[in-house]
Amino acid sequence: MNKYIYLTGLNHRTADVEIRERYALTNVENFEPGLLAECPVHEVMALSTCNRVELLCVSGHAPQSEVDVLSAMRDYWARRCGGDSSEVQAHTYNHQGLDAVEHLFTVASSLDSLVMGEPQILGQLKDAYRNAVGCGTAKVIINRLLHKSFSVAKRVRTETAVASSAVSISFAAVELARKIFGNFNGKTAMLVGAGEMAELAATHLLRNGVEHLIIANRTLARAKTLAATLGGEPIPIENMQDRLSEADIVISSTGSPTAVIRARDVQSVLKKRKHRPMFFIDIAVPRDIDPDVNGLDNVYLYDIDDLKEVVEENMAQRQDEAVKARALVSEETRAFSQWLKTLDLQPTIVDLLGRGEEVARRELARTLRRLGDVDEETKKALETLVLSVSHKILHEPVCYLKRRTREEGMADRVIDSARRFFNLDNDCIPPDAHPERRTDSCECREDLDLSSPEEFDH
Amino acid sequence: MESFELLPLAVIGFYFLGALLFFIGLMADNERLSSVAGGLAIGGFALHSLDLCLMLVFYGKAALLGGSFYFSFVGWTLLAIHLFLRWRLKSSFLSLIALPLGLLLYTSSLGAAGLTIKIPPRFTALFFGLHVGSLAVALALLALASGAAFAWLHLNQKIKSKAVLGSMNMSMPSLDVFDRVNQWAVALGFPLYTLGIFSLAIWYWIDPEKTFSWDAMKFTSLGVWLLFAVLFHQRLIMGWRGRKTAWMVIWVFLFMVVSLIHHTITFKS
Numbered sequence: 001m002n003k004y005i006y007l008t009g010l011n012h013r014t015a016d017v018e019i020r021e022r023y024a025l026t027n028v029e030n031f032e033p034g035l036l037a038e039c040p041v042h043e044v045m046a047l048s049t050c051n052r053v054e055l056l057c058v059s060g061h062a063p064q065s066e067v068d069v070l071s072a073m074r075d076y077w078a079r080r081c082g083g084d085s086s087e088v089q090a091h092t093y094n095h096q097g098l099d100a101v102e103h104l105f106t107v108a109s110s111l112d113s114l115v116m117g118e119p120q121i122l123g124q125l126k127d128a129y130r131n132a133v134g135c136g137t138a139k140v141i142i143n144r145l146l147h148k149s150f151s152v153a154k155r156v157r158t159e160t161a162v163a164s165s166a167v168s169i170s171f172a173a174v175e176l177a178r179k180i181f182g183n184f185n186g187k188t189a190m191l192v193g194a195g196e197m198a199e200l201a202a203t204h205l206l207r208n209g210v211e212h213l214i215i216a217n218r219t220l221a222r223a224k225t226l227a228a229t230l231g232g233e234p235i236p237i238e239n240m241q242d243r244l245s246e247a248d249i250v251i252s253s254t255g256s257p258t259a260v261i262r263a264r265d266v267q268s269v270l271k272k273r274k275h276r277p278m279f280f281i282d283i284a285v286p287r288d289i290d291p292d293v294n295g296l297d298n299v300y301l302y303d304i305d306d307l308k309e310v311v312e313e314n315m316a317q318r319q320d321e322a323v324k325a326r327a328l329v330s331e332e333t334r335a336f337s338q339w340l341k342t343l344d345l346q347p348t349i350v351d352l353l354g355r356g357e358e359v360a361r362r363e364l365a366r367t368l369r370r371l372g373d374v375d376e377e378t379k380k381a382l383e384t385l386v387l388s389v390s391h392k393i394l395h396e397p398v399c400y401l402k403r404r405t406r407e408e409g410m411a412d413r414v415i416d417s418a419r420r421f422f423n424l425d426n427d428c429i430p431p432d433a434h435p436e437r438r439t440d441s442c443e444c445r446e447d448l449d450l451s452s453p454e455e456f457d458h
Numbered sequence: 459m460e461s462f463e464l465l466p467l468a469v470i471g472f473y474f475l476g477a478l479l480f481f482i483g484l485m486a487d488n489e490r491l492s493s494v495a496g497g498l499a500i501g502g503f504a505l506h507s508l509d510l511c512l513m514l515v516f517y518g519k520a521a522l523l524g525g526s527f528y529f530s531f532v533g534w535t536l537l538a539i540h541l542f543l544r545w546r547l548k549s550s551f552l553s554l555i556a557l558p559l560g561l562l563l564y565t566s567s568l569g570a571a572g573l574t575i576k577i578p579p580r581f582t583a584l585f586f587g588l589h590v591g592s593l594a595v596a597l598a599l600l601a602l603a604s605g606a607a608f609a610w611l612h613l614n615q616k617i618k619s620k621a622v623l624g625s626m627n628m629s630m631p632s633l634d635v636f637d638r639v640n641q642w643a644v645a646l647g648f649p650l651y652t653l654g655i656f657s658l659a660i661w662y663w664i665d666p667e668k669t670f671s672w673d674a675m676k677f678t679s680l681g682v683w684l685l686f687a688v689l690f691h692q693r694l695i696m697g698w699r700g701r702k703t704a705w706m707v708i709w710v711f712l713f714m715v716v717s718l719i720h721h722t723i724t725f726k727s
Contacts, residue, residue, distance in 0.1 A: 161487070161625055164625065164628065165628070176617065178632065179613070179617060179623070179627075179628075179632050179633065180617065180632060180633050180634065181632060181633075181634050182631065182632035182633075182634040182635055274696075274697025274699075275697050275698060275699050275700065276697075276699070277633065277634075277699075277700065294618060297700050297701050297702065298699065298700040298701075300617055300618065302620065306620045309620070310620070310622075313622050317622075
């Protein structure tokens with residue numbers, strides 16, 4: 001392998017927020033071109049989010065060589081962020097070769113995220129890649145690696161349930177509401193009390209299509225402020241009962257010590273609404289909504305503990321699915337390693353075909369000289385013929401090489417044999433070689449008098 | 459065997475494979491399988507339509523004398539309504555009910571060839587056609603609605619009890635979609651059922667060969683109509699929805715099936 005993949009980075013597990021802030025690359029300009037210029041690397045991509053900073057590089061230096069690529073990357077990173085190299089080293093994890101590939105696939109699939117299965121990381125990775133492409137620091141390997149990581153992430157999302165269920169209270173509430181109402185077109189939500197969590201749930205609902213929001217609060221000024229932010233209608237809490245029949249979803253979070261909404265009130269509200277379903281989300285402690293409300297037809301009540309339970313169960317489900325997802329990632333890593341091996345073979349194939357073409361052209365030139373006056377059309381036809389013969393003869397050896405280099409641990413041996421077999425490196429037989437080798441009819445290509453027509457007469 | 463004779467086997471094959479793949483797709487949460495099942499349902503429906511047309515072309519009016527035609531027609535109507543609702547509600551879930559029922563009705567139609575029906579003379583045929591056609595559509599609608607009602611009751615119970623929904627329940631349509639199927643079935647099914655009952659009464663009235671008398675079959679039909687009328691009133695006028703209407707649709711459908719079985723036995727005897 002003459003191109004080696006390296007990855008170094010820190011995340012929410014290895015570094016606390018202060019460190020992550022210090023070494024974030026969001027405001028560091030020209031980071032990637034600088035790294036490319038100053039470090040022994042050919043390709044670079046930097047990913048910087050609030051939970052992780054990672055550098056992905058491709059270098060011509062092997063991990064066992066004298067050049068410490070990872071150390072050079074860390075030094076540059078620390079310098080650009082005004083930090084200390086040893087501090088970076090203390091908080092980073094390092095991956096090389098296929099480990100780096102597997103790590104990147106794991107990150108893209110959101111299996112390494114703080115909230116497993118969250119969708120943002122893929123978007124952030126795409127942005128980082130776009131940036132690297134823009135800077136011209138992403139080339140053959142990073143291009144292929146990133147495209148592959150996007151497809152792995154997609155496969156993980158579609159073939160496992162790692163991202164299918166809600167793992168936050170407000171999102172769990174939205175998911176449940178969706179199971180009741182289908183979509184939120186024309187639906188009205190009511191906030192009873194304007195707590196922070198209720199505000200978050202309301203934001204989620206509005207983002208998902210709830211059209212109208214009523215905010216009932218003891219302090220009308222607070223309701224007005226929130227209404228200005230979210231785009232709802234503020235009302236005093238005393239009017240809540242009169243307006244309750246308009247609400248399809250009610251989120252309650254007052255500090256009241258007794259129930260604010262009782263079952264008998266909801267019963268009369270239901271008649272007014274012609275029994276259209278209502279979904280009550282009670283996130284107050286002590287609870288604001290009489291639990292008997294859940295016993296009414298077409299009314300659904302979830303309190304904070306119910307929602308927490310849903311979230312915990314979903315988290316456990318995601319953990320189970322992560323096992324499947326990791327197996328997928330390993331499978332894709334193996335597939336990627338096959339591609340990397342064919343990449344090792346690429347120069348050999350180019351040399352081999354080039355050698356074939358070279359011989360064909362040389363023989364053609366000699367034949368044309370002997371033939372004398374030949375028109376252009378015939379020359380072209382002959383050229384096509386000899387090149388085609390050369391390619392066809394080499395087709396099977398190339399297929400064989402591709403096949404064998406995919407076998408575990410065979411790539412280097414097979415490539416080496418092929419290069420020697422076709423003498424692609426123009427090796428001369430050393431004078432101190434075994435006598436049997438020296439008496440062999442093979443000689444250096446340079447020693448051959450190819451210009452002598454007699455030697456190669458047909 | 460001629461290709462015409464192979465047609466029923468092809469229809470059964472399409473419906474059977476469609477039902478099987480849809481069920482597997484639902485269990486395995488595999489959308490691709492569900493889409494393939496949808497394609498098979500459409501293919502089966504097209505062949506089923508061809509089968510009905512060929513029956514009319516080859517046998518002419520005689521096709522209407524055999525029980526096969528009517529069973530096949532009810533099955534065809536069920537599939538037609540299912541495909542319409544699938545398109546309208548953008549939900550394939552009803553395939554779980556429609557494909558096995560369609561398969562059952564079509565297969566039964568092949569075994570009902572021995573059942574003969576007395577076709578009414580001359581102009582009374584119009585009322586007979588109305589009677590059979592409207593009841594077939596009403597029955598198909600109620601079959602789908604009762605399936606949707608079972609699904610509604612299941613999902614409602616899961617949400618009310620705060621149980622883990624799991625991937626199968628998560629892939630089910632919302633309660634609102636099932637309730638809308640119920641509303642469509644009631645809003646269209648009751649007028650059609652009424653038309654079916656009244657056209658029969660008119661037929662009896664205008665056909666000189668027929669005399670009206672109350673018997674068990676007519677009492678059952680009237681009972682179903684009254685229950686259906688209550689459901690229609692409560693659903694559309696009083697705004698009932700959800701659990702009560704789900705159970706009522708199931709009961710109306712069951713009574714209608716009992717009435718139909720009774721009807722068939724009466725015809726045979």
